[in-house]
Amino acid sequence: MSDRPTPQDGLIHLAPELLELILAYLTPFDLHRFGQTCHRAKAFIRPNNAILWKSAFLQVFDNPKHSWDALTPSARAGIRQLEEQWDWYTELNRRLKAYKAICTDSNVSLLTNIDDTMTALLDVARTLSLQDDDERISLNLKFLDQLFKKAPDPEKIVHDYHRDFESPSLPLEFIADADRPLTRSMMRRAAAIPKWASHFHILYGPTLREAESLRAKASARALVYDWSFIGINAEWGPLMNDNSGNVNWSLTEAIMSLMIRIFNNTRGTSFRSPIGFRSNIMLPISSASPKDWAGVTRDFVGTYGFLDYRALVHYNFANGMEYPMDLASYEEASGDLMRLKLMINETEEIRNDVRLRTKLPFCEDLPPIFFNGTSKGRGGARPAISVRGFARLVPAGASVRWRFIIRYGGADQWQLDGVQPCGVRTGGIFGLWSHVDHDDNGPTGPFAYWPAEICHTDF
DSSP states (O other), rough: OOOOOOOHHHHTTHHHHHHHHHTTTOOOHHHHHHSSSSSSHHHHHHHTHHHHHHHHHHSSSHHHHHHHHOOOOOHHTTTTHHHTTTTTTOOOOOOOOHHHHHHHHHHHGGGHHHHHHHHHHHHHHHHHOOSSSSTSSOHHHHHHHHHHHHSSHHHHHHTTSSTTOOEEEEETTTSSSTTSSTTTTGGGGGGSSSSHHHHHHHOOOOHHHHHHHHHHHHHHHHHHHHHGSSSSTTSSBBBTTTOOOOOOOOHHHHHHHHHHHHHHHHOOOOOOOOSSSSHHOOOOOOOHHHTTTHHHHHHHHEEEEEOOOOHHHHHHTTTTTSSOGGGGOOEEEOOEEEEEEEEOOOOHHHHTTGGOOOOOBOOOSSOEEEEEEEEEOOOOSOEEEEEEEEEOTTSSSSSEEEEEEEEEETTEEEEEEEEEEOOOTTTTTEEEETTTTTTTTTOEEEEEEEEEEGGGOOO
């Protein structure tokens, strides 16, 4: 055997700072292979070599610090433990293990470490670096796109892995007795859906299988049109009905699922469906003034849906009878495609508006924004409708709560309360509309508005 040194021998004897500089160009996989060449190489790429593993992490993922710095103080406090305990090697290994688990296991729902796997993927989605340069795409987005292309059945990642097989929140074609109508009592189990699972679904958007599933539509409607989920303690929006002001994630998920379908039926050819991680996280930075932290002064586009009132009453009061109403085969109607044009209004009159008061707690990291504007449908003959409202942070500071008061015919008519679940200036606003006087057992239904720029066909 020759005693001549190999190229690896020469490389490993370089000064540590030079070796680190060279290895910084390697992918994590190449680093692993380098560590298998000899004992010295293995020792050099040890997990506590933070400089080396940071460079390896940034070969594949965005720097999470950029996303953390964009958070409000309260939202950042929610991930303080993750930030303080951050270890580049551990986090890289955690994310790549999640990728491998999803891409090699055809039955995602049977993964033993599914909670850790999906939490890792949610962390990838939540730490996408916001870009104002379309030519520089987020590495996290590329990672997620590749995952969803390579996984054997990627739709399972979104809505199968976390649900109990008895839960009516699934598309459910494969569950025994799937033809049974979904009763309100059955929907009590929907509250068991983990918050992070609903969050991931909202970030991704509806899947193809979900869009084609009558049971999926029924599951969403069974939450959205259930009067027991809304009321004065949620101020008639998609919040927890307990005076906390926190987002009701399973209800918001259901609204998203319905409203994407409804929007697709009304948007025409001028707009695209705002689905996918890029639409929900990577919203282009607005040119609005610093006071407009919520991006109020832009165009919004959206619509609303509603059941026939007799069906709504039947579902809420007669659904415990022998022949309960099945929402799987019942299609709601949809409104026109609406365009919102808003501007900030800082007058005392709107700040003291009784309809814009809230008793629910909110985060004061950023001041509430009050606004007014117009809402106009596609029909040119109809006059614009007056709109006023507010945007403020929910208590945890990670999502934005919106209220719109719709006025026409000389009087206030409708209140729209919603949340922007993906964060400040990101994605759509999903919520519920109701009459401004909130009569008992009054009509209600879902609505959604998106910043118009993420719905443009060239986005």
